[in-house]
Amino acid sequence: MPRIQDIGAFNAVRESGLGKLVPAIPRITVGMGTCGRGNGAEEVYHALNEAIQRGGLDVLLSGVGCFGACFQEPLVGVRLPGSPLVILRRVQANDAARILESVSTAVMPPDLIYAKIEEWDHVTGFVRYGQGYPEIAQWNEIPFFKEQKKIVLRNCGLINPSDIEEYIAVGGYQALYKVLIDARPDAVIEQIKAARLRGRGGAGFLTGNKWDFLAKAKGGSKYIICNADEGDPGAYMNRNEIEGDPHALLEGMIIGAYVMGASEGIIYVRAEYPLAVRRLHRAIEQAREYGLLGTNILDRGFNFNIELVQGAGAFVCGEETALIASLEGFPGRPHPRPPYPAEKGLWGRPTNINNVETWYNVAPIVTRGPGWFAETGSVKSPGTKVFSLVGKVQNTGLVEMPLGTPLKSFIYDIGEGAVAGRRVKAVQTGGPSGGCIPVEMLDTPVDYESLAQIGSIMGSGGMVVMDEDNCMVDVARYFVEFTHSESCGKCVPCRVGLNKALRILNAITEGAGTAEHLNLLDELGRMIRECSLCALGQSAPNPVLTTIRHFREEYEDHIVAHRCSAGDCQELALSP
């Protein structure tokens, strides 16, 4: 494919992509994200492929990313020309023959039907699949999807992530083209500011302001970095975003680089996500081939490169200064701020770091405008956020919700409540930096400020539901064990404080706790929070402090009655 150098070539690629996305022949897609693969999607794909080859059928088979409903994987999409896209769920390899039969009869296997999609708003584009199948429910009538609004996940599960043409078909790289033609970087920064987009990595800093700092930073080369070192246990939003739609990340970064005046970009991605790494490699390669990355992008004289760097299993590298140290070839230990990366970042150069999901919001804001973006979400936190809803809940998966939605809608409307016969006790948000929110407080809206008020944080978007079988003391112990072993050891409050906190929590879960322990733990937690150098230490006590605050009686039960009613603490388990 020649490089795209004018709008004619761009539109030709778009047409070619549409020919694959909504072809004139039947198209079958298999959700091939890590979650799909873990449930047998590869076997399904091979079975379908083999049957298509054997029968010499005129069917286009494609792998796509995750559509979010991980609990229904493997998901298979079947679309006949002019008809809606029908999504089949929990498909197994031996269903292949039946699915191909349905392609010829146009009658879908009833037991596999999940939902249909007649048209889809890709935000940057719109696709009409067709109408029909009145007996099949629309995708957004299904409880799991009903209240979701897909902006970040606009393409996930629908387009083939390994084919740049399908991304361009749904309006991809159009925002970049517009930005390069307009050549008004300051206007784009104003748009991001007006949209009040906030960093999706957890801290919630206004992205537009951050961009402004780097744009105004003086002199020489500047760097932009995508933080894809998603380390929170219980969270996998970034993994699925990258696996399902890698080009949206690249487009966000290229726009960002242009408006901030950076010539080099780096994506720092977890090595634990091999599929995401592969898809990114491929996406970068393709973007170069099509002239969207590298030198003279879209023939507009702009040069920008992206390097992929794999982390090596250190949670603390999600902290921006630690990430920079890691890129420079040091152990990932944080530095005090200021100086902020915007003044002195990678190799002392001005640097901007944003989370994966923040970059995904860039093209939609440029395309549809800040006014449109601010229609969703709350006044202080516009837009949506992707959460991984997991744990003891019926429906698990990735959900994208407007910010400000109350917690209970996540758990009862989307998640459809606890698993059979159990009651939800608490929700853990924000991973090891967050806290446990008791069921009585589920009216709390999910936004940066409201969650901080009750001692938790929104964080990167992990949401783990817990029921009566989960001991809250054990949960606190679990997170402190994690942060303790992930502490880089640089500052004393975090290194020593978490060690002491872990010992106390171990004692309590083993039945050797004392009343004094509880006060000590509380005091210790506040000290670690106040005195630690970086966000890891400053937030590590949150799980302890929130469980003491909201579940004090469970601690007392362990200490006074030597009882763990959930049965998690083995030394205290009641004999039946």
Added chain:
Amino acid sequence: MQSAAHEVAHEALDASEKLLIDQAIAKHMDRPGALLGILEAVQSANTHKFLSMGSLRYIARETGVPPARIYSAATFYALFNLDPQGDNVICVCRGTACHTRGSRDLLEKLCLDLGLHGHEVSESSEADKLALTTPDRRFTIRTVACFGQCALAPVVEVNHHILSHVNERTLQREVKALTQGRK
């Protein structure tokens, strides 16, 4: 640190190992994340998936980075191994979703079944960053902070293949298959 005899065994690098390291250095040098990239490349090319002292010294010499800094990076990041890994690597996810769905019990049972003393392990303070290899080097049991497979919890990775919704029985069956398959 390792015993002297052990270290000497790691020392000697043959020409092909040196060539591989030279290539990794040439590919990554002077780029962001160079050291991580070099160490990752060298480790993944190694049959037993580890970084020998000899290779660390060689990397230091060729890159001009002080050996202390290379050793410090190699020990800081959980992904790097300084000891040979087993033929089969079983990695138990210790993420929150897996934890709430019983991954600790799975880990302990697995260690017990393979004769690795599970209890001693879980009491040590580094319990969630574990890497144990059986004396015959057939199996290495590791943990990972989170695979990001939370909707399928609990998750165990056996030789880079993800198993979802694992229970003790399925895990035992898997280990048995590996044990027999090798004989």
